Amino acid sequence: MTRDTLTRDQIVSAAVELLDAEGLEGLNMRALGKRLGSAATAVYWHVGSKENLIALAGDRQWSEIELPDLSATDWRTAAMKMATELYAMLTRHPWMLQAFGSFFTYGAGKARHDDHSIAVFEMAGFTGEEVGQAMASVFTFVLGNALGPAATASFMRKLGREGGNAEERLQEDLAKAREIASQFPRLRATLESPAADYGAAPEHSLEFGLQALLDGLEAQRTDRMPADGTRTS
Secondary structure, eight states: OOTTTOOHHHHHHHHHHHHHHHOGGGOOHHHHHHHHTSOHHHHHHHHOSHHHHHHHHHHHHHHHSOOOOTTSSOHHHHHHHHHHHHHHHHHHSTHHHHHHTTOOOOSHHHHHHHHHHHHHHHHTTOOTHHHHHHHHHHHHHHHHHHHHHHHHHHHHHHHHHTSSOHHHHHHHHHHHHHHHHTTSHHHHTTTTSGGGSTTOOOTTHHHHHHHHHHHHHHHHHHHTOOTTSOOOO
16 A cells, blocks of 8 residues: 555554554564555654554554443442453453553543543542542552453463464473472462463452452442431541
8 A cells, every 4th residue: 555545544453453463562664564565654654653653553442442321320330341341452452551561552542431430430429539549449450450361462472483382382381380389288279270370360350359349449438428428528
């Protein structure tokens, strides 16, 4: 494609596909141009820089998150929905976690998500800086849970680039890790569970933790309400 036939939307779509397949380390304008059948210079003309392209690609992923209708649900259901949607987005696009540490990816999609999240916790009865604290608590919990799948994807790509069968190499490394873990009685009892896989967690850990976190937030909120239901400062 020539510069005139390319569009920014096409470039961002192709960048997301490349990032999903290769991670941040696999994204460069030459590889992207090849995928689009265009020169790297034409890609630069539309997006300006690799950093700007990652910001555009990242913000598109935030726009994927489905926002609950707050007029038709309670705050806990809405908060759980947003958290599980965020987790799904981060595990579909694990390069997003890589991007957090290296690129500024704030745009309209992230702003839309954050604005709705503020509304959820205001609906719960939080005010002032407590809204941001509640949001940050849920966000960082989801982020932590998404790190395992993202680390697995990144590690498998690394093994693949180094040659040979990535899955076989992973199993060899896991066997060494299990040999070390078997020396400790409590770890030894968990070695045959799915959570023993690289980057894995016990089944339903996300849901369990979210419910516990929301229980804590709800208890903190209700503890400050007198019997008549009006909230104290």
